[in-house]
Amino acid sequence: RNLLPEDARTPPETRGMDAKSVTPGAVALILANPTPESPDDVPEIVVQVLDLKPIGSRFTFMASDGEAKVKAILSTHFASEVHSGKLQNLGLVRILNYTCNDIPQKTDKMVIITKCEVVSQALDAEIKSEVKIEEPAALMKPKEEAAVLSKPIGGAPAAIMLKPRHDVKSASQIVSEQRGNAAPAARLAMTRRVHPLISLNPYQGNWVIKVRVTSKGNLRSYRNARGEGHVFNVELTDEDGTQIQATMFNEPAKKFYPVFELGKVYYISKGSLRIANKQFKTVQNDYEMTLNENAVVEEAEGESFIPPVQYNFVKIDMLGPYVGGRELVDIIGVVQSVSPTLSIRRKIDNESIPKRDIVVADDSNKTVTISLWNDLATTVGEELLDMVDSAPIIAVKSLKVSDFQGVSVSTVGKSTLVINPELPETEKLRAWYESEGKGTALASVGAGMGASNAGGLRSMYSDRVFLSHITSDPNLGQDKPVFFSLYANISNIKPDQTMWYRACTTCNKKVTEALGSGFWCEGCQKNYEQCSLRCTSW
DNA sequence: CCCCCCCC
Numbered sequence: 001r002n003l004l005p006e007d008a009r010t011p012p013e014t015r016g017m018d019a020k021s022v023t024p025g026a027v028a029l030i031l032a033n034p035t036p037e038s039p040d041d042v043p044e045i046v047v048q049v050l051d052l053k054p055i056g057s058r059f060t061f062m063a064s065d066g067e068a069k070v071k072a073i074l075s076t077h078f079a080s081e082v083h084s085g086k087l088q089n090l091g092l093v094r095i096l097n098y099t100c101n102d103i104p105q106k107t108d109k110m111v112i113i114t115k116c117e118v119v120s121q122a123l124d125a126e127i128k129s130e131v132k133i134e135e136p137a138a139l140m141k142p143k144e145e146a147a148v149l150s151k152p153i154g155g156a157p158a159a160i161m162l163k164p165r166h167d168v169k170s171a172s173q174i175v176s177e178q179r180g181n182a183a184p185a186a187r188l189a190m191t192r193r194v195h196p197l198i199s200l201n202p203y204q205g206n207w208v209i210k211v212r213v214t215s216k217g218n219l220r221s222y223r224n225a226r227g228e229g230h231v232f233n234v235e236l237t238d239e240d241g242t243q244i245q246a247t248m249f250n251e252p253a254k255k256f257y258p259v260f261e262l263g264k265v266y267y268i269s270k271g272s273l274r275i276a277n278k279q280f281k282t283v284q285n286d287y288e289m290t291l292n293e294n295a296v297v298e299e300a301e302g303e304s305f306i307p308p309v310q311y312n313f314v315k316i317d318m319l320g321p322y323v324g325g326r327e328l329v330d331i332i333g334v335v336q337s338v339s340p341t342l343s344i345r346r347k348i349d350n351e352s353i354p355k356r357d358i359v360v361a362d363d364s365n366k367t368v369t370i371s372l373w374n375d376l377a378t379t380v381g382e383e384l385l386d387m388v389d390s391a392p393i394i395a396v397k398s399l400k401v402s403d404f405q406g407v408s409v410s411t412v413g414k415s416t417l418v419i420n421p422e423l424p425e426t427e428k429l430r431a432w433y434e435s436e437g438k439g440t441a442l443a444s445v446g447a448g449m450g451a452s453n454a455g456g457l458r459s460m461y462s463d464r465v466f467l468s469h470i471t472s473d474p475n476l477g478q479d480k481p482v483f484f485s486l487y488a489n490i491s492n493i494k495p496d497q498t499m500w501y502r503a504c505t506t507c508n509k510k511v512t513e514a515l516g517s518g519f520w521c522e523g524c525q526k527n528y529e530q531c532s533l534r535c536t537s538w
Numbered sequence: 539c540c541c542c543c544c545c546c
Binding site: 217218220222224226227229231232233247249250277279280282290326342344345346347348349351353355371373374400404405410411412413414415 | 542543545546
């Protein structure tokens with residue numbers, strides 16, 4: 001392990017906002033010490049930010065010391081610094097902790113910055129040093145690192161002496177030592193450095209992560225064309241807030257199901273990573289993890305707590321694009337009504353499942369029906385029924401959006417519901433409800449669509465339209481009416497070739513709007529309150 | 539390798 005001697009480091013008290021330039025040789029310093037154990041092992045490193053750009057929810061840039069450059073990626077939690085304008089392109093940042101993403105057979109190194117501070121906002125130009133240096137020490141193989149001597153560059157520390165590390169113990173080492181009876185494999189894993197989740201990749205398997213179980217799925221069995229088996233998923237979150245989904249199959253699924261507990265913290269090693277299928281992604285990570293029988297999972301004791309749930313609330317009037325999709329949504333709203341519990345018989349196996357419908361409203365001035373299932377229907381639903389008169393606010397995580405009644409939502413196995421959550425949104429909603437919502441007759445988000453579609457084509461979004469209960473499916477032919485809803489991109493609909501008209505829900509013939517209300521159907525010779533929307537071509 | 543999640 002490569003470390004700077006104490007006197008080569010800049011004392012923390014001199015690390016201020018006063019640095020006006022980069023640390024000469026900074027890139028070489030980083031690459032010579034690719035995985036510092038803690039911020040104490042990181043010398044003064046100030047780099048200039050070049051080519052700052054977003055990649056997904058994160059930002060990358062080229063970290064420049066005026067001479068050499070290295071690709072850098074900022075942990076997700078620095079995104080706000082960029083958005084706020086504090087961290088700017090051409091600005092200076094002091095790197096306080098980092099880890100290098102070491103992909104074998106790849107020459108381009110990447111520094112993952114886990115801690116940094118802004119030293120200066122954008123300078124006028126890119127800093128370019130006149131000094132030429134030779135190959136950075138970085139290109140050496142790990143075994144050769146032990147005796148690196150860095151070159152004196154400008155005003156940089158004269159010599160970078162390296163010493164074996166024995167002075168700083170990582171938390172995992174301490175835990176490891178306290179647990180002398182751990183399995184040898186586990187103990188070995190523990191003595192290694194804890195990697196930030198963001199640094200993991202499919203090409204390098206030698207890591208240990210320290211993560212909290214922030215979602216635990218059921219141990220399910222499945223049967224399909226490829227065979228049958230058992231499967232079990234967890235969502236893991238590290239201290240940077242990076243998340244990954246881990247999957248176990250068959251024996252490992254059974255083995256680890258009782259090991260992983262919601263809210264507990266674990267050291268994990270010897271898992272494998274693969275590119276996550278975008279279609280089924282439940283967390284923000286390009287990769288997903290598989291744990292097989294060789295995986296090492298060790299609880300970090302004394303660190304258990306139920307983490308604050310991270311919500312991504314969708315306003316009720318914005319549920320449309322999620323209809324029929326796989327993406328689950330979170331909703332926060334005021335409970336307006338709670339139905340009795342019903343027993344629903346599942347078609348596939350005749351099993352009875354308790355269900356309860358509740359109606360919630362939010363400050364988009366819309367309501368939506370939420371179907372609660374199982375425990376959420378019985379226990380939680382009963383609690384809601386008891387307090388419905390006080391208009392409780394609920395936060396529901398992981399809801400499936402369907403087109404029933406135009407738009408409605410339903411809990412799934414992993415859904416959670418919190419009554420009167422301590423969130424800023426709760427206060428906002430309460431204020432809205434008291435001042436406005438309570439005294440207003442709010443419409444269901446699905447009203448005017450679905451069975452009660454009387455309004456024709458509704459354009460809710462700039463790039464798409466919501467069509468509900470179209471009575472002709474172009475795949476089935478005009479004469480075979482079906483009922484379905486969809487969101488279609490406007491670009492897929494050719495306005496000049498498309499005729500929209502209102503059709504009778506009974507005979508599917510064109511109807512005319514009746515005087516007063518409803519629709520007159522010539523075919524039925526009857527007045528209807530509802531009609532459907534039909535299109536003659538796609 | 540799952541990715542289903544119930545009923546109208």
